[in-house]
Amino acid sequence: MVRACRSWYHRHLADRPFSDQHGGVTVTQPDARTDAWTGARTDAQPDARTDAWTGARAGRPGKPRADVRPGAPERIPPGDRRAELAAFLRTRRGRVTPQDVGLPPGSRRRTPGLRREEVAQLAGVGVTWYTWLEQGRPINASTQVLDAISRTLRLDQAEHEHLYRLADVPAVAETEGDRGLEPETRTILDQLGPLPAAVYNARYDLMAWNATYERLFPGTTTQPPATRNALWQLFTTRDCCNPVVNREEELPQMVATLRAGFGRHLGEPAWTEFVRRLSAASPDFARMWATHDVARPGSRMKIFQHCTAGLIRTVSTSLALSSPPEARMVVYTPLDDESRERIAWLRAHPDVPAVDHTH
Known part of the structure; x- marks a missing residue:
């Protein structure tokens, strides 16, 4: 009987802390191998396969754990x-x-x-x-x-x-205000009469234009302010009525330019809502937006198709304006004599329709 009790004791109690009952209170003697504060075994050896900083298994790239390293930054919600x-x-x-x-x-x-x-x-x-x-x-x-x-x-x-x-390293760019164009800017637009010219903000909202631009793009200039936007018109207009011929080259570039501007206006409701609306209206825009490509405004070759005047080849030149902030004047210069003659013909015939059919 004694041997049986000793055998049972060594199997079940020998490695456990000793407890004693005193008036209904249990007094537990700490194991010398157990930390008094954490209860962890002090003789436990760390797993050599685990990285102390990241919590990842050695030999394999692991994701950092914010709870492993004191002071590690926490994850943040999307959208900022x-x-x-x-x-x-x-x-x-x-x-x-x-x-x-x-x-x-x-x-x-x-x-x-x-x-x-x-x-x-x-x-x-x-x-x-x-x-x-x-x-x-x-x-x-x-x-x-x-x-x-x-x-x-x-x-x-x-x-x-x-x-x-x-990364929020440079100074915060001045945001777009409610100020209109300077009178001198409108004068310059009018003086550029033989050439189509317009003023856009960083979101491609059409702010001002001259008469020649209106002859070439009446579908944009006649829109209400909410949709008087070059990107909106190009992505939501049917192919048969879209004035830009080389869309495969130009639309990704324009979206990349918009993305660069978006980085200066993160969190602004007008920008967020515009991107949301256009993404919902155009799967092509949503796909290009998801690439996160960025670009700067610059000179580009633009080929337009007018239903009456025909094919017009131009090079667009983007000129930064001092006011309003981030506004730029875009001037379309014909690339050849034929295109120049067709633009002149449009100026001389203001009543010519821009489309030859309706939907």
Whole structure:
């Protein structure tokens, strides 16, 4: 009987803390191997396969855990500047191949483009820090680090500036106000009479135009203010009535220019609502918007089709205005004599219809 009790004791109680009853109160003697504050075993060895900073298994890229490292920034909800920055970095990283930066392609890549660890290594920053940046966590980035990331991801000038704005590094750009155009701007538009010319804001809202522009694009100038927008008209007009011939080249460029402007106006209701409405109205716009491409306004070749005057080839020149903020004057110069003659013919025949059928 004694042997049986001793055997049962060694199997079930020998490794447990000793308890004693005193007046209904249990007094427990702490195990020397147990921490008095946490209850954790002090003789436990850390798993050598687990990274102390990220909580990831060694040998495999892991996601940082905010609860592992004291002071780690928390994740943030979508829809603000950091979420936009995170999406932009992910799309740019997926665009650069290992061969572009002199790395072997490897055979076990699950996604196109560089890995986060590769971007961090090439830019000279920590893997955990870059991962947090790409996850949109609230961390600060210096201009030196942003420049290094920009070089690694091969960003052009417009993308580089966009990265700075999303990281909230430059001074906040002056927002669009309610001020109208300066009188001198309207005078210049009128003096450019032989050439179509108009003033747009950064959202492509049509703010002013001259008579020649109205002859070429009556479908836009006659719209109510809510839809008097170049992008809205180009993406929602049927192909048979769309005045721009080279849409495949020009529409992505215009959306990229809009995206760059959007980075300066994150959180502004007018911008957010415009993007939401146009995305709902045009799947093509929604697809282009999702690429996160950015561009700067510049000279572009624009080919227009007028139902009566015919094909008109022009080059558009974008001129920045001092007021209102971010407004620009776009002038369309004919590329050949035939196009110049057709524009002159439109000016001489103001009653010519812009379309030859109705829907």
